[in-house]
Amino acid sequence: MVLLADVVTTSREVAATRSRKAKTASIAGLLGRLDPEEVRPATALLAGELPGGRAGVGWSTLAALDVEPAPEPTLTIGDVDSAIDGVRLISGSGSGQRRAEALTGLLGKATAAEQEFLVRLFGGELRQGALEGVMIEAIAAAARVPTEGVRRAFMLSGRLPATAEAALRGGEPALGEFRLEVGRPVRPMLASPAESLDAALAELGEATVEYKLDGARIQVHRDGDEVRVYTRTLREITRSVPELVDLVRGLDCRSVVLDGETLALDDGGRPRPFQETMSRFGAQSSRELLLHPYFFDCLHLDGTDLVDLPLRDRLDALSKVAPQHRIPATATAERAAALFEEALADGHEGVVVKDLDSPYAAGRRGRAWRKVKPEHTLDLIVLAAEWGHGRRRGHLSNLHLGARDPDGGPPIMVGKTFKGLTDELLAWQTAEFQRRETHRDDWTVHIAPDLVVEIELDGVQTSPRYPGGVALRFARVLRYRPDKDAASADSIEAVRALLPGG
Template sequence: MVLLSDVVAVSAEVAATSSRKAKTTALAGLLRRLDPPEVATATALLAGELPGGRAGVGWSTLSSLQVEPASEPTLGISDVAAAIDEVRSISGSGSGQRRAESLTGILGRATADEQWFLIRLFGGELRQGALEGVMAEAIAAAAEVRTESVRRAIMLSGRLPGTAEAALSGGEPALAEFHLELGRPIRPMLASPAATLDAALGELSECSVEYKLDGARIQVHRDGDEVRVYTRTLREITRNVAELVDLVRGLDCRSVVLDGETLALDDAGRPRPFQETMARFGAQEERAELLHPYFFDCLHLDGTDLLDLPLRDRLKALEQVAGAYRIPGVLTPTPEAASALFDDALAHGHEGVVVKDLTSPYAAGRRGKAWRKVKPEHTLDLVVLAAEWGHGRRSGYLSNLHLGARDPDGGPPIMVGKTFKGLTDELLAWQTAEFQQRATREEGYTVHVVPELVVEVELDGVQTSTRYPGGVALRFARVLRYRPDKDAAEADTIEAVRGMLRGG
């Protein structure tokens, strides 16, 4: 039996090193020791996530618990799983007090180090975003299987713990059992930024160039008359987007999985503000804004999975089934044609273009160089780490944001700068309320929050700096908008930020 103390020790070891190899070795060593019933829970804990998602416990409850720690470690992985399930099952009148009592029970059996781990786990502070990538390598090492097999299973299932169970119990044959299932969303393939259009074109010998829309990512599954629509974070929004459901139900096919974007348009056909598109995803009542889909990939058609086919073949399937709703773009363009499309995208109110390798398969959940996004201004998606109470006109509001870039090796976000620019009165009021709900601690006038909110910032560039641990700092950053469609695992990496250094 593996104890929680073993998980805590490995978690600390992983956090203490910047070496990806050392992280993988430590994680794989623990995974090999697990009994089969422990694998799913331990994998989630090692990835810094509460098994099963949030349990309805706020930081105010957690910070108020004062429990004498146990002197010796006795908690097993199964004890932790049972405690989490118990807390999550509590609801109804007086649930807050009963959750506190349940938490007191499990904390009373934990050592001081285990208590700190559990409190951060329930509070959401252990989430480290990109640690999933390191975990995939660790699972592969522990099970002696190919890393690509693990990554593919995670992509298709969307479940890291379930993938670990399969790999450790059945090896390659068990991982091969994972396949695309209609009605179960898969991780979306992502684009990485390119400095210029010419640079992106120069990297790929055979490519397509498409509009980059200022919309929201969607993945649509149809099986007969049943249609389901998911966001980029795999949240189902089917009942909120009836017009998209009706449109896909009317396509000439039996089954299909489409990847694309959707956005609300004004009467002139130009995109409405991003926030209006996102408002539709959470709407509980009928709204006037209609969403228009723009599909750019086809992952399945009439019983045939297309994920492993090159993009050029997937685009042929897309044209066959949904050509009328395909995103504007050109195949194998000349540099002049690509530049003209880029200008056309901007003229129509969109963000820029995406350059895609026509020979590439669909590599879900990863930012590689097969898809490169090009925009005229410098923008980054960063994680909010903390905010400072404002002064003067902003007294009473959390204003100055502390921003972090994602650590691709699984550590916590790396701070790269601060900004209070671009915040409207509406955003100030919203973030003050949101941050207080996500607060983990206060230090003077700084409120630290669970690192899960992603904000898009515009900046003049970056510069080398010894002030922040990443060695770089943002120059003249200002907030464009929050990105509720993204989580911390989709924020830009510290490598992307460093890549913006002049001459870098």
């Protein structure tokens, strides 16, 4: 039986080193000591996530708690898992007070170090997502199985705790049992930035070039008449997008899983602002703003899983089932430059160049999909904001920006900016940041590192001012990205790749 104190110690060891090898070894050592029933909750805790998902606890509740710590560690992983489940089940009148009482009971059994860990866990401050790569390697090491098998099982299950349990319980055979399940979302494959269209084409060889739409990522599953729609972060939005459900239900197939983008168009067929598309994801009906889907991949069709097949075969399946809803694309290198210009003229972001021989793989692993834009943009994590001066007095203005650490550490600060913020954004972020606040000083409010903002910049330069050794040049806010989490943010490697000659 493993104590919460062991998880806290391991977490601190991981945070204290920059060595990916050391992080992996520390986590694998703890995973190897777990009892079977401890694997799922412990894996979630090690990844900085609440076992079972959110528990409805805000920072205001956590900040109001003042509990005397226990002198010695006694809490087991099972105790913590049960207590979190208990908090999650509290609802109805007076639920806020009852959650506070339940948390007080849990924290009263925790040492000072355990209390700090639990408060950061409930507050989302440990949930960085960037630890996923290290966790996958640690699970593979603890179970003595190939990393690729763990990675594939995680992509198909979408759940790290379930993947760890399978690996440690049954090794490669258990991992091999994971299949694409229609109705269960698959972690999406992502594109990494390319310096130019010519560079991407030269790197990938035989490729398809597609519009990069200024929309929101969707994954659509159909099994008979049952249709489900998911976002990039695997959140289900089926009830909010009935027009997409009806469209997919009308396709000539029995079952299908499609990957693509959706966006709202104006009367001239040009994309409406991204925020208008995203506003539909929280709605209960379509109202008057209709979404249009554009699919670029097919992961399953009529009982056959396609994720391991080359992209060219998946595109053949897509052309068969939804030809009229395919994203504009060309497989002709001679047409690539013209398609890029057409995408920009139509109001979109640029193009994505994809290796036609590549299988479907979650995350930015490898370089099989490369996105090309006319301007440099990065998806970065907001770490904090400073109070403004003059006209911006009373508003949180100057943003502290961090890049994802691919080795599982906290985001790495790469710059600040107050440019590009409209009055509307200033008002929104001032209220939102204080809801996400972890701590503050006289000038700065620090927030949980899970909010992603898209930044446009002229480039980067070497700088000793920030921990990553680089700094953004002329950075300005384009928009916030509620469709992305910290695991989807650009890494410090992506930032460094923008250095001159990088």
